[in-house]
Amino acid sequence: MPTITYQGKAYSTEPDETVLSTLRRNGVLVPYSCGAGACHTCMLHCQKGEVTERSQKDIKPALKSLNYFLACQCTPESDIEIALPDDEDVYISARCVEKKQLSPTVWRFRLEAAVPIFYHAGQFVNLKNEADWLRSYSLASLPAEDEHLEIQVRRMPEGQMSHWLIDDFDVGMHVELEGPNGHCIYTDGEPEKPILMVGTGTGLAPLFGILRDALHQGHSGEIHLYHGVRTADELYLHSNLIELAERHNNVHYHACVSGDDVPNDMQSGRAADVAMNHHPDLKGWRLFLCGAPEMVKTMRKNAFLAGASMADISADAFTLTSGDAE
Amino acid sequence: MSTLFEQIGGEGAVDAAVDIFYRKVLSDDSISHFFETTDMEAQHAKQKAFLTMAFGGPNNYTGTDMRTAHAPLVAKGLNESHFNAVAGHLQATLEELNVPENLIAEVMAIAGSTKDDVLGL
Numbered sequence: 001m002p003t004i005t006y007q008g009k010a011y012s013t014e015p016d017e018t019v020l021s022t023l024r025r026n027g028v029l030v031p032y033s034c035g036a037g038a039c040h041t042c043m044l045h046c047q048k049g050e051v052t053e054r055s056q057k058d059i060k061p062a063l064k065s066l067n068y069f070l071a072c073q074c075t076p077e078s079d080i081e082i083a084l085p086d087d088e089d090v091y092i093s094a095r096c097v098e099k100k101q102l103s104p105t106v107w108r109f110r111l112e113a114a115v116p117i118f119y120h121a122g123q124f125v126n127l128k129n130e131a132d133w134l135r136s137y138s139l140a141s142l143p144a145e146d147e148h149l150e151i152q153v154r155r156m157p158e159g160q161m162s163h164w165l166i167d168d169f170d171v172g173m174h175v176e177l178e179g180p181n182g183h184c185i186y187t188d189g190e191p192e193k194p195i196l197m198v199g200t201g202t203g204l205a206p207l208f209g210i211l212r213d214a215l216h217q218g219h220s221g222e223i224h225l226y227h228g229v230r231t232a233d234e235l236y237l238h239s240n241l242i243e244l245a246e247r248h249n250n251v252h253y254h255a256c257v258s259g260d261d262v263p264n265d266m267q268s269g270r271a272a273d274v275a276m277n278h279h280p281d282l283k284g285w286r287l288f289l290c291g292a293p294e295m296v297k298t299m300r301k302n303a304f305l306a307g308a309s310m311a312d313i314s315a316d317a318f319t320l321t322s323g324d325a326e
Numbered sequence: 327m328s329t330l331f332e333q334i335g336g337e338g339a340v341d342a343a344v345d346i347f348y349r350k351v352l353s354d355d356s357i358s359h360f361f362e363t364t365d366m367e368a369q370h371a372k373q374k375a376f377l378t379m380a381f382g383g384p385n386n387y388t389g390t391d392m393r394t395a396h397a398p399l400v401a402k403g404l405n406e407s408h409f410n411a412v413a414g415h416l417q418a419t420l421e422e423l424n425v426p427e428n429l430i431a432e433v434m435a436i437a438g439s440t441k442d443d444v445l446g447l
Binding site: 033034035036038039040041058293297300301304305309310 | 337340345348349352353364366367368370371372374375378383384385386387
């Protein structure tokens with residue numbers, strides 16, 4: 001009978017026994033609820049081996065492609081190694097190969113990992129320095145186009161890590177890196193579906209990767225990207241996005257400035273509000289929401305009420321670590 | 327003799343119903359405050375689990391599970407009027423999907439049977 005390896009221990013399965021049953025029979029506590037494949041509380045990550053089609057039947061395409069599955073629905077047919085969805089992996093060393101200021105408060109860092117990591121645009125990494133400060137940063141790079149990992153860091157008003165990166169971390173220095181994590185990624189299969197992307201501040205970072213990933217994979221549907229900032233000088237990828245929109249007929253870039261000084265060729269107001277005004281009916285749309293948690297929460301709800309299906313809304317909320325004030 | 331769940335269309339029926347039902351619930355000001363949450367995806371999954379149960383589908387929820395899950399809401403004032411509002415949205419959803427009346431009646435009976443546990447009575 002197949003073996004399930006979880007947190008370093010191997011458990012042998014009984015015939016027709018689900019992963020959830022095997023673990024519980026051995027006194028291993030993992031979250032679960034309905035036992036019927038509906039609530040998704042028992043979602044786990046398969047790190048090695050293959051899970052059954054049935055155990056992935058109802059989950060989001062992004063999670064499916066990353067090998068997530070429902071423990072209560074999985075009767076493994078061969079050995080598998082599994083973990084909780086947010087279990088951390090090993091930290092590897094990464095060297096800074098480029099550092100560039102992109103706006104008054106945003107810096108780009110390009111990192112070379114000691115061991116190449118396999119990731120999808122839109123995922124994030126955890127960075128740790130010698131003082132053991134640990135923060136998550138979304139990747140702006142696209143494996144197919146970028147040699148190194150790219151993150152875009154905003155100087156947060158009382159941000160410990162962002163200040164360290166911007167003021168002290170430099171080319172040639174090392175940092176510990178763990179990843180990739182997250183599932184706010186582009187998945188193929190629906191190349192003609194219209195896409196709406198809304199990002200505030202450096203929420204633009206993962207969107208920049210996901211957008212290029214979609215184009216790289218031949219996405220033909222309309223893609224509308226809304227970047228929300230307070231002042232126009234914070235539109236740190238303005239020319240890159242204008243150029244991308246010029247090169248691709250289906251890409252539309254909307255710069256949104258919420259402060260008082262709005263240049264003529266830009267939208268006034270918060271990105272999410274502008275986006276909802278432009279697209280009041282989101283039935284059949286795919287959404288990517290990245291940045292301020294309040295924006296993500298509100299926009300997800302508004303988009304759902306405007307007809308988007310829950311499975312079509314992907315999000316990456318930049319929650320602050322306590323001690324970092326907004 | 328096929329079961330209610332089979333007759334109503336099984337998981338496909340749940341999938342068709344959940345977004346419609348959840349939207350109705352979120353748009354109802356008399357109950358929307360009970361649905362304030364940062365984790366909409368988890369809540370959406372709960373609605374799916376609820377509909378699966380109401381459609382006579384597989385589930386492992388006990389009366390105690392329903393009681394425990396809703397106790398915090400009861401403490402915040404959850405009462406019969408709220409329960410009836412949600413039940414009304416369930417019925418409206420099924421009518422919108424053109425589910426035959428006799429099946430709607432069976433679903434509403436199952437949903438109604440949870441009242442005491444949900445309201446902690």
